[in-house]
Amino acid sequence: MILQQAQHIKFLEEDLNYIFKDRELLTEALTHKSFKKPYNNERLEFLGDAVLDIVVAEFLFMKFKNKKEGSLSKMRASLVNEVSFCKLANAIKLGNYLNLSVSEENNGGRLKPSILSNALEAVMAVIYLESGLLEVKKVFYPLMENEFHINEDSLLQDYKSALQEYTQEVFACIPTYELISQEGPDHNKYFVMQVKIQDKFYATAKGNSKKNAQQEAAKLTLKILKNEI
Amino acid sequence: MILQQAQHIKFLEEDLNYIFKDRELLTEALTHKSFKKPYNNERLEFLGDAVLDIVVAEFLFMKFKNKKEGSLSKMRASLVNEVSFCKLANAIKLGNYLNLSVSEENNGGRLKPSILSNALEAVMAVIYLESGLLEVKKVFYPLMENEFHINEDSLLQDYKSALQEYTQEVFACIPTYELISQEGPDHNKYFVMQVKIQDKFYATAKGNSKKNAQQEAAKLTLKILKNEI
Missing domain, CATH: 3.30.160.20 (Double Stranded RNA Binding Domain)
Incomplete structure (x- = not known):
């Protein structure tokens, strides 16, 4: 079990190209509340939500210098949402590494967008807390750019695409x-x-x-x- | 006019205990869209919104280590809103330094919570862009702690207090x-x-x-x- 966990962390570190410093905090980030431990990833998710918000906001602010606030907000909405974060979480196989209760596991918890999206936020909060915002950007930007077409047209399609992805799922x-x-x-x-x-x-x-x-x-x-x- | 502007910036710097590096960016942050310049503070406000979100989230995350995500979110909602930010903007007399159109000025623009709150976010975005998140915390935390009672009881009162402040105004x-x-x-x-x-x-x-x-x-x-x- 412990060996398996070490292996999981190694895979995650390889996919993120980042070495975690605080293994306890990382374990917290990978622990869903169903697992019934004294800790779980909800507090880290609270912080990580804000971390990814600023990371994405700054990315768009810098990349689209001629775009007004309204367009930037729409673009952000298309990147910062459960469906998008779930896609990123799947890209790093985050579902495989989560600590879930047996019943949540049997209930398909490792595939649930809300659980995956929250875990991604929690993991980014860990990187933020131990290494700072710059390091989060180094990890998150390549991940985001690999998974999404970051251009005006695709990002301004936001709500229709998001709804379609949601209803398909x-x-x-x-x-x-x-x-x-x-x-x-x-x-x-x-x-x-x-x-x-x-x-x-x-x-x-x-x-x-x-x-x-x-x-x-x-x-x-x-x-x-x-x-x- | 230019002399007056320099004086304004000096006052603002004294109140924030921070010296601005990029005067052009600061001017952008202090310029309301009604002023009809090629620039205004809307893009900076977009970024500043995320800056203050993480700054407040981290403050609460660190201060209330035994509080769960639900309580942290409620506390944040009581600090991160137009009414609260307007109070902080007034504490540094931000309304006095804004560039507004004559009609917005006559319309009480310098006192409007939305204009003041947005300008505060834009100014914090300037500090973030030129000096980083740590510097924003150094400026923002003392301001926030001076103006609000940051304890559980007062912060968990959130929506009722926010509504009362809003309806009174x-x-x-x-x-x-x-x-x-x-x-x-x-x-x-x-x-x-x-x-x-x-x-x-x-x-x-x-x-x-x-x-x-x-x-x-x-x-x-x-x-x-x-x-x-």
């Missing part, structure tokens, strides 16, 4: 968008779009173009699906 | 809470509270105690008032 289907109405004078037109998933209606939203209305409707639907509103 | 009154119902068996009771402001109903929410139900209802009301939902 959860419902094994893609959402459909329907134009409900189109109102206002020519110089100030707006469009109302609705989202359905498996013929069930989720949300409507308006925007100054069909594309923007779809984005807004997708955003709202994601919030509804994740019980955020 | 915007409506010149305080919100009222009413117990609507109390349901469930003794071991699993829950309470439903409603919030009214000036006799207008805003939201109801439930919780496993009256206090928690009030917090949830306050949180929801704040979101409604700020058009976040």
Whole structure:
């Protein structure tokens, strides 16, 4: 068991190209609350969430110098979310190294986006605490650039893509968008779009173009699906 | 005008106990979009938002080592919001130093919480970019500790206090809470509270105690008032 854990850490270090200093803290980061130890990765995840937020924000701030705040926020939303972080966690096979309870294990815990995304945040918090923000950037930027197409077009697609990834995973289907109405004078037109998933209606939203209305409707639907509103 | 600006920067530097290196970047941070220059503080605010998020998260993570993620998140919510940041901005008289359009100026722009809070974030982003996160902590922690009582009790009051500060400022009154119902068996009771402001109903929410139900209802009301939902 201990030998296996050492092997796991070695694999993780190789994938991240980073040597962990504090093995206890790393164990905390890899321990899900279901494991029923006096420690788990929830506190580290709290910190790691903020760590990845600034790391991604700074990346976009530096890379897209001519982009306004609104676009930067949208791009960030497409990178900083459970689906994206889960993808990064899978790229470093983080699920294999987690300490979970037997029942969470049997419940598919090693594949759950929320568990993987939180563990990724917790691991990044460990690197931040023991080595600082610069080291997190050195680890995280290559990982992010390997897994995502970091350009305006792909990042500004954000909510629609995120919703599609989510529905494919959860419902094994893609959402459909329907134009409900189109109102206002020519110089100030707006469009109302609705989202359905498996013929069930989720949300409507308006925007100054069909594309923007779809984005807004997708955003709202994601919030509804994740019980955020 | 230029003399006055130099004087302003001197005051700000004294209050923050920090000497700015890049005056152009600082000018950008102090320039509201209404001023109609090719630059304004919106991009810096985007970055500064993440800077203050990690700075506050790390502060709480280190200070409250026995607190779980849920409590840390609530404490952060009580520190990282427009009302709190506005208070900090006022403590360093940031409103006096902003570049605003005449109409925004006449419209009370120097006192607006959103403008002040955003400018504070932008100024912290400047310190981050030119001197790093450690320097932001050196500047921000004393400011925060001077203005807030950073202890569990005061911080876990979060949403109710934030709502009260908001309604006092915007409506010149305080919100009222009413117990609507109390349901469930003794071991699993829950309470439903409603919030009214000036006799207008805003939201109801439930919780496993009256206090928690009030917090949830306050949180929801704040979101409604700020058009976040």
